[in-house]
Amino acid sequence: MTIVAQAILNGIMTGMLIAIPALGLTAIFAVLRYVNFAIGAYATVGAFAAWYVNTRFGLGVFPAALVAFVAGGVVGLIAEQTALARLRPSGALAVAIASIAVNLILENVIRFIFGNDLQGFDLPIARDWRFAGLRFGPQQLQTATLAIVIMAVVFLFLRFTRFGKAMRAVADNPDLGRLFGMDPARIAMITVVLGAGLAGVGGVLLGLDTAIDPMTGSRLLLSIFAAAVLGGLGSIPGAVLGAVMIGVGEELAVLVLPATYRSAVGFATILLILSLRPAGILGERNT
Amino acid sequence: MLSYLIFTLTLGGIYALLALSLNLIWGGVGMVNLGLAGFFAVGAYASALVALAGVPLPIAMLLACLIGAAAGLLATFATIRLRGDYLAIVTLGFAEVVRMVALNERWLTRGSDGVSGIPAPFRAELGVDGFNLLYLALVSVIVLGVFLTLRRLDLSPFGRVLKAIREDQELATFAGKSVTRFKMQTFALSAAIAGLAGALYGHFQTYISPDHFQPLITIYIFLAVTAGGVGRPVGALAGAYLVVFFLEATRFLGELFTVLEPGQVAAIREVLVGLALLCVLHLRPQGILPERIAPAPKPETSV
Numbered sequence: 207m208t209i210v211a212q213a214i215l216n217g218i219m220t221g222m223l224i225a226i227p228a229l230g231l232t233a234i235f236a237v238l239r240y241v242n243f244a245i246g247a248y249a250t251v252g253a254f255a256a257w258y259v260n261t262r263f264g265l266g267v268f269p270a271a272l273v274a275f276v277a278g279g280v281v282g283l284i285a286e287q288t289a290l291a292r293l294r295p296s297g298a299l300a301v302a303i304a305s306i307a308v309n310l311i312l313e314n315v316i317r318f319i320f321g322n323d324l325q326g327f328d329l330p331i332a333r334d335w336r337f338a339g340l341r342f343g344p345q346q347l348q349t350a351t352l353a354i355v356i357m358a359v360v361f362l363f364l365r366f367t368r369f370g371k372a373m374r375a376v377a378d379n380p381d382l383g384r385l386f387g388m389d390p391a392r393i394a395m396i397t398v399v400l401g402a403g404l405a406g407v408g409g410v411l412l413g414l415d416t417a418i419d420p421m422t423g424s425r426l427l428l429s430i431f432a433a434a435v436l437g438g439l440g441s442i443p444g445a446v447l448g449a450v451m452i453g454v455g456e457e458l459a460v461l462v463l464p465a466t467y468r469s470a471v472g473f474a475t476i477l478l479i480l481s482l483r484p485a486g487i488l489g490e491r492n493t
Numbered sequence: 494m495l496s497y498l499i500f501t502l503t504l505g506g507i508y509a510l511l512a513l514s515l516n517l518i519w520g521g522v523g524m525v526n527l528g529l530a531g532f533f534a535v536g537a538y539a540s541a542l543v544a545l546a547g548v549p550l551p552i553a554m555l556l557a558c559l560i561g562a563a564a565g566l567l568a569t570f571a572t573i574r575l576r577g578d579y580l581a582i583v584t585l586g587f588a589e590v591v592r593m594v595a596l597n598e599r600w601l602t603r604g605s606d607g608v609s610g611i612p613a614p615f616r617a618e619l620g621v622d623g624f625n626l627l628y629l630a631l632v633s634v635i636v637l638g639v640f641l642t643l644r645r646l647d648l649s650p651f652g653r654v655l656k657a658i659r660e661d662q663e664l665a666t667f668a669g670k671s672v673t674r675f676k677m678q679t680f681a682l683s684a685a686i687a688g689l690a691g692a693l694y695g696h697f698q699t700y701i702s703p704d705h706f707q708p709l710i711t712i713y714i715f716l717a718v719t720a721g722g723v724g725r726p727v728g729a730l731a732g733a734y735l736v737v738f739f740l741e742a743t744r745f746l747g748e749l750f751t752v753l754e755p756g757q758v759a760a761i762r763e764v765l766v767g768l769a770l771l772c773v774l775h776l777r778p779q780g781i782l783p784e785r786i787a788p789a790p791k792p793e794t795s796v
Contacts, residue, residue, distance in 0.1 A: 235578075240578070241578040241581060241582065243585075289771050289775075292775060293774060293775070296774075296778060298576075298577070298578060299523075299525055299577050299578075299581070300774060300778070302525075302578065302581055303525070303715060303719075303770070303774065304770070304771055304774050306527070306712060306715070306770075307712070307767040307768075307770040307771045307774075308767070308771070309767075310709075310712060310763055310764075310766065310767040311763075311764050311767035311768060311771075313763075314760040314761070314763040314764045314767070315760070315764060317756065317757075317759075317760040318757050318760040318761065318764070321754075321756060322756055427585075428585075428586050428589055431582050431585075431586070432586075435579070435582065439578070464597055466593060466596065466597050467593060467597065469589065469593070470589075470590050470593055472586065473583075473586035473587070473589065473590050476582060476583055476586060477571050477583065478571075480571040480572050480575065480579055480583065481570070481571035484574075484575050484579070
């Protein structure tokens, strides 16, 4: 029983971390209507940027995550403006394929600079807390708290700021948005910075526990996609809900399956949800 | 040098089959398959394992096609009615799961050790050089056969329906075509060709492991098809050979820049592949040999 409870607890914690890049993916999809496969590389860029300032300058988790957001956002914006934006008229698939090329390029630039070796963060080692027979890692709690703060900021941004409102309006109806004088190009850029930045933060938060390498982001891709598809591509609350469910599902699955099949859970979930309810749990009803 | 050339051409032929497979669904119906490497792997393992169990090679290869097609239907049944994005995600996941299974189910695939000693036709009788030459001929004949069949298909009523679906799915449905059935048939055929390519690869290399089926192969094939010209089988063919020569040429980069470590040279190669794909998409999206679309007949009366 405790094992299952521990697995659910760990799953919720991991799920909240997966939620961050899943939010990024789904935000970009909501506004720009394409699936960005480069999210994986943006996460890796963020993770390496944070690792660099952590091990070089001794920055803690919070400032390092901020650096990751900026690094992911800037790289994402550059990639969008140089490689992806001009392909939008050719359709969502052309942009998606180009984003795969961007993913490959960024991943290998990182490999060129930092090599293939695993890199660990420099963090104080703390003993796990125990409560009602369950283990809580202080590090785990810290990253989960950070994830909740980030989600809250994203929700507040979308709900109350001018740009946030404009983003949601354009996601709902681009033509109407344009009619009301919103500049689609600018909103697209802000969305990309936000989405890629979130991916960058997600990369650090998920990399803190283990070590990171140039493939870190690509390995997470399936879980991130599963979360976004499960919640409904384009739905912000859906991405969070989907991520937590994927996190719990993965932890429960590895109780009965070899741990290496962890990300197969994501794939199975995608297949299942798409055959039963293609729009996802909280998705829009147009596919 | 000659044997290196023969090796490259054989590999080019196998990539050409993969490119034809992708072009059939992407150029044909406008669906993408990001899991090409997975179907390639399924075919390779299927054929290798049954051949090792004593099944004659032609039947083993046929079986690889069938299992490839079945895997294609299994992976796509859920998404075939949805936007292409979903198919892209699902196929990408499929390839990952195939690699996971190949790595973990040691009883079947021998895990990361890989399957070795895969039967190669007439290798004992002909020696290595003779075998390589024979195999090049075999692969080339199969490529030619598949190419001619697909070109015939392209020009047939079936091919016209596919292009109608690509251009306007609703209109095709309105014209009484069962879009779902056409899509599934085409995807199954495409996956079967990828499976065949895998089978040919396995019996040529005589050794396969999960490392041979990296997602990178899928990107190579996308580069081949976009560079050659989406929608035209001859473009896919030309693109595949071009990509193989490009890859082999960049293999010598390390000798030019001796200061770099081998890992860095590999990274540069992959960056070049990515840049090439971006360049083609931006500068010449129609490829080297663009699709030829016959002009529609002029209407009798003008409005």
